[in-house]
Amino acid sequence: MPTKPTIFKRATVARSRLFRADEIQLRFSNGEQRTYEKLCSGGPGAVLIVPLLDENTVLLVREYAVGIEDYHLALPKGAIDAGEDLLQAANRELKEEVGYGARKLQFLKKINLSPAYMEHGINIVLAWDLYAERLEGDEPEPIEVVPFPLADVLSLVMRPDVCEGRSIAALFLAREWLAGRLPLTSPVVTPEASVDGQ
Known part of the structure; x- marks a missing residue:
C-alpha cells in the first residue's frame, strides 16, 4: 500500500x-x-434510494437537472437533514419524492461521485415493503414517478434519459443484493413508523 x-x-x-x-x-x-x-462537501451527507414497489418493480423519478439542462430519469435522492441518520433521511426523501414510505430499509454502500477532485459521496439505500405516504418536499414542480421492471435494468440504463452514474451504480448494487450476491454486514432496518406513518 x-x-x-x-x-x-x-x-x-x-x-x-x-x-x-x-x-x-x-x-x-x-x-x-x-x-x-x-x-x-458540507452538511451531514446525502442518500440515494432504490425503492421497490414489489419484488420486480423499481420506482424512478423524472425531474429537471440543470447540469444537463434537461429532464432525466433517476432514483430519488436528497440531503440528510441535521439530526437525521441516513436511513431516516432515505425514508423522508422517499415520502417527499415518490409518495411512499418503507417498512424495510437496507444500507448498501457509500459511493464517491468523483474522488479525484470531489469530496462528495452518497449513501445508497434499498427500500421495500412500501406504503403510501406523502410529505411535502422542496421540489419546484411535481415529480413524475416512473415504475420499471428491475429484471430489465440493462435496457433501462441504456436509455438516453438515464444518464446519472449514481443511479446506474445503485440499480446494479440492488440487483446483486436481491440475488444474494452482495454480502453486507449491516442489518435490514424496520422504521418504527406504523403503516399510516403515525
Whole structure:
C-alpha cells in the first residue's frame, strides 16, 4: 500500500451557496509536490434510494437537472437533514419524492461521485415493503414517478434519459443484493413508523 502524501497547506479559494473549493498543497513520499483543488462537501451527507414497489418493480423519478439542462430519469435522492441518520433521511426523501414510505430499509454502500477532485459521496439505500405516504418536499414542480421492471435494468440504463452514474451504480448494487450476491454486514432496518406513518 502506498504512503499517503502529506498535506502541508490548505486554503479555501472559492465559496458559493452549494460548494466550497479548497486548494491543497501535497508532498508525496518520493518528494514530489503538487497543488490540487477539490470541491468540499458540507452538511451531514446525502442518500440515494432504490425503492421497490414489489419484488420486480423499481420506482424512478423524472425531474429537471440543470447540469444537463434537461429532464432525466433517476432514483430519488436528497440531503440528510441535521439530526437525521441516513436511513431516516432515505425514508423522508422517499415520502417527499415518490409518495411512499418503507417498512424495510437496507444500507448498501457509500459511493464517491468523483474522488479525484470531489469530496462528495452518497449513501445508497434499498427500500421495500412500501406504503403510501406523502410529505411535502422542496421540489419546484411535481415529480413524475416512473415504475420499471428491475429484471430489465440493462435496457433501462441504456436509455438516453438515464444518464446519472449514481443511479446506474445503485440499480446494479440492488440487483446483486436481491440475488444474494452482495454480502453486507449491516442489518435490514424496520422504521418504527406504523403503516399510516403515525
